[in-house]
Amino acid sequence: MTAIAKQEGFLETSDPALQESADRGEAKLLSYRQLYELWERQQWATQDLDFSRDRADWHERIEPEERFQRMYGLSAFFIGEQRVTDELGPIMRACPTEEQRIFLSTQIADEARHVRFFNRFYEAVGVLEGADDLAARLRATEQHLNESFGELFDGMLKGRVDRLAAEPENTELLVESITLYHMIIEGALALTGQHFIIEYNEEQNTLPGFVEGFQNVSRDEHRHIAFGVRFLTDMAKQDGRYREAIQRTMAEALPIADQVLDPPWAEEDDWELFGYSREETHAFAAQCLSRRLKVIGLAA
Ligand SMILES: [Fe+2]
Numbered sequence: 001m002t003a004i005a006k007q008e009g010f011l012e013t014s015d016p017a018l019q020e021s022a023d024r025g026e027a028k029l030l031s032y033r034q035l036y037e038l039w040e041r042q043q044w045a046t047q048d049l050d051f052s053r054d055r056a057d058w059h060e061r062i063e064p065e066e067r068f069q070r071m072y073g074l075s076a077f078f079i080g081e082q083r084v085t086d087e088l089g090p091i092m093r094a095c096p097t098e099e100q101r102i103f104l105s106t107q108i109a110d111e112a113r114h115v116r117f118f119n120r121f122y123e124a125v126g127v128l129e130g131a132d133d134l135a136a137r138l139r140a141t142e143q144h145l146n147e148s149f150g151e152l153f154d155g156m157l158k159g160r161v162d163r164l165a166a167e168p169e170n171t172e173l174l175v176e177s178i179t180l181y182h183m184i185i186e187g188a189l190a191l192t193g194q195h196f197i198i199e200y201n202e203e204q205n206t207l208p209g210f211v212e213g214f215q216n217v218s219r220d221e222h223r224h225i226a227f228g229v230r231f232l233t234d235m236a237k238q239d240g241r242y243r244e245a246i247q248r249t250m251a252e253a254l255p256i257a258d259q260v261l262d263p264p265w266a267e268e269d270d271w272e273l274f275g276y277s278r279e280e281t282h283a284f285a286a287q288c289l290s291r292r293l294k295v296i297g298l299a300a
């Protein structure tokens with residue numbers, strides 16, 4: 001288990017990716033109500049973070065070329081958080097039970113806080129020159145993303161959520177949307193990026209304010225994913241159609257998600273980013289995913 005997973009609060013979420021027993025398909029999953037209560041206990045404020053050393057690190061200790069590479073990872077998160085904040089409303093509304101809708105309402109607040117976290121970091125550190133408010137920063141940041149990112153977030157996710165807003169009783173579409181949102185985007189992509197970015201900064205002893213905030217983001221994500229696993233486990237038990245919807249969505253989205261992890265300047269398959277190989281990052285994502293799928297009752 002990684003150093004991050006040992007930190008207080010991470011294990012409490014019961015994300016199967018953090019439980020070795022999940023390799024055998026066994027995990028203790030929290031109920032929707034327990035997940036809500038955990039949210040109440042795991043609050044934090046972006047305003048409490050101190051970015052003064054981060055600012056000095058960014059401009060004085062990190063070389064220009066490395067700054068550019070770090071920007072790619074940060075941009076994907078900044079924009080990713082903004083996209084998922086905006087898309088979660090219709091998913092929340094389409095959930096069949098009040099307990100589920102209440103939990104997802106807390107998640108909307110979390111995702112908004114994650115956008116604010118990145119905005120504060122960019123502002124306090126001075127990451128982008130000439131972009132002075134949230135909208136300008138988001139526009140400037142979008143230039144750093146690759147094509148697969150657009151396909152996944154603006155094509156696959158937004159397309160489904162738009163349909164779901166018009167047909168909130170379409171539970172099969174809801175299952176597809178949660179598979180994409182919680183299992184692929186949060187589970188396979190976000191947590192993988194977070195894991196390596198935090199580990200790299202800790203090794204290099206850089207950006208302490210960012211690391212502190214990003215650990216809180218990561219703990220929130222484990223809680224969100226724990227909801228996704230609970231929901232998909234419940235649905236998969238209910239009806240074979242839902243099991244098929246999960247599998248179909250995974251098959252469609254995984255190849256695209258795989259490419260989102262690749263930085264836009266990587267022409268070969270054997271790139272390295274911050275000392276981690278493509279193989280290492282993909283293997284980490286695959287292990288987390290396979291544990292969660294086994295718990296849901298689906299083979300990876
Ligand atoms: Fe988030």
Ligand SMILES: [Fe+2]
Pocket residue numbers: 111186220221224
């Ligand atoms: Fe999330």
